[in-house]
Ligand SMILES: Nc1ncnc2c1ncn2[C@@H]1O[C@H](COP(=O)(O)OP(=O)(O)OP(=O)(O)O)[C@@H](O)[C@H]1O
């Protein structure tokens with residue numbers, strides 16, 4: 001069935017080149033913005049989250065290796081880096097006519113899994129397309145990373161979305177036989193095909209666990225060029241079940 005209310009995570013693996021710092025994949029971002037615009041034009045509603053890609057993941061890894069921990073200045077640097085990518089995503093969506101409203105996750109979250117997402121829900125109800133992203137926040141334990149995968153899962157449950165779509169650069173989850181799985185659960189064995197590049201939030205295994213924890217009927221991991229098909233209810237990519 002076609003999605004009525006969707007939460008879509010625009011994976012950093014799709015919108016950036018994770019093997020090269022601060023590199024946007026402009027063609028992919030443009031395609032995703034166009035697909036989001038088509039879905040809205042057909043009457044769909046959605047909220048968006050984007051990942052860190054070669055902005056967030058790269059700077060967190062660099063700061064951790066250089067300075068050992070994330071203190072106040074490091075958290076600030078990560079926040080700035082993610083805001084830069086956030087503005088880039090806003091520009092692309094706006095140019096396709098999507099009424100996007102950007103919410104910094106660090107203004108809503110106080111820990112890895114503790115976010116107050118009401119500002120986004122309010123904008124969604126008002127007819128905007130709220131967007132947030134994976135981010136860093138300063139806690140009593142120092143700086144921590146809030147994963148975009150986690151926020152997307154929490155947001156989908158809270159918004160009572162009927163679809164939760166994780167967009168990435170792979171056709172779906174690759175199983176032990178090397179083929180895309182039609183369905184996956186967190187207990188299933190999967191292939192390890194991690195590419196060159198940095199990742200600080202658990203890559204595919206973490207994504208499956210977050211996706212599976214959402215209370216959403218239709219949860220999928222799809223490649224970026226299949227987003228609209230997934231939103232139209234087609235069985236593309238890999239379905240995630242608890
Ligand atoms: N079994 C698997 N099936 C599919 N992809 C896998 C698998 N094992 C590892 N991966 C890796 O997981 C990556 C997707 O996770 P990753 O966290 O890098 O992307 P993302 O969440 O879109 O990016 P970001 O975290 O920046 O938002 C794929 O690019 C692939 O390299």
Ligand SMILES: [Mg+2]
Nearest residue numbers: 051201202203
């Ligand atoms: Mg990821």
